[in-house]
Amino acid sequence: MQRYRPPRLRFESLVGSPTMARTSDRRQRQLARQKAQTAATARQRKARRRTQIAAGGVVAVVLLSTLGAFLGSMSSTSTSSTSSTTVPTSTTLKKSGITPPAVALGATLTGATPCPAEDGSSARTTTFETAPPTCIDNNYFYTATITTTIGVLTVQLNPKVSPQTVNTFVVLARYHYYDGQPITDVRSRASFTAGMEFIDGSTQPGFTIPGEIPEKGTVFTPGALSMAPASASNGIGGQLVFATFDQAADNNQQVTPLGIMLSGDATLTAMNQLASQSGEPTALVTITSISVVRSGAIPS
DSSP states (O other): OOOOOOOOOOTHHHHOOHHHHHHHHHHHHHHHHHHHHHHHHHHHHHHHHHHHHHHHHHHHHHHHHHHHHHHHHHHHHHHHHHHHHHSOOGGGOBSOOOOOOOBOOOEEEOSSOOOOOTTSOSOOEEEESSOOOOOSOTTEEEEEEEEETTEEEEEEEOTTTOHHHHHHHHHHHHTTTTTTOBEEEEETTTEEEEOOOBTTSOOSOSOOBOOOOOTTOOOOOTTOEEEEESSSSSOEEEEEEEEOSGGGGGSOSSSEEEEEEEEOHHHHHHHHTTOBTTSOOSSOOBEEEEEEEEEEEOOO
C-alpha cells in the first residue's frame, strides 16, 4: 500500500504563474488600444466639426462677397446715373443748338499797341494794328478770373510755358476784348470755345502771333485753358478753348496752352450740359469780364 502524499504547492502559484502574467499583459494592451482608439475617434470628430465650421465660414464669406459685389454694382449704377445727369453722354444730346450773335465792336488802336492798365481801367478795344509788346513779368504766375453768365472760372497762367501767348491773352483781357464774347462751340465732355466773331465779320484782333505748341503735346486736364490758331495757315489770334472732362484727350493738339484751372468745376459742368451733336450750344452763354492779376513767383 502506498502512502498518500498531498500535492506540492509551487512558489509560482503564490506570486502568479507566467501564464497568468501573459494574460494580464494582453488585457492591459487591449485596454490601452481601446483608450487610444477612443481618443483617436474623439480627435476625428473634433476635426470634422472644425472642417464643417470652416466650410460654413467660407460659404458665409462667399455669400457676403457676392452680396457686396451686387450692392456695389447697384451703387456704381446709381453713381453712373447721377454722373450722366451732370456730364451727359452723346445719347442725351440734342442734334443742334443755337447760333450765338455777333459781338459789338470796341475801340480801334493804330500804330504801336501800348500796354493796358493793370487795374482794368483801359477802354474796351477790339481792333489793334500791331501785336502788343511784353506787358507781363515772365517770372511770375498770373491769375485770370473769367466771369460768364453761368459761373466763374479761375485759371493760373504760366508764362514759362508760353510767354508770348500768355502776354497776348493778358493784354487782350485787360483791354476787355473778351467782354461779351459768346461761347460758340460746346463738345460733350471734351471742350467749349469762346468766339470770336464781331458784327463787321472780323474774327481776330487785327494781328496774330506764332503758336507755342509743346513738342511733347498737351495733357488737357479739366479746365485747362488754351488759345487756338486763327486758321489752318495763320498763327494765334485770340480764340479761347477750355478743356472739360474725360473726352478732352481728343482735343486739337495744335493749340497753345495758357494755364490750368484753379476753381470752377460747377461752371464746367453747367457749360458741358449745353453741348449738342452739332457742337452749337443749346443756350446763349457769354463772357462778361476777365480780370488778370499777378500772383506768386514761378519756382526756378
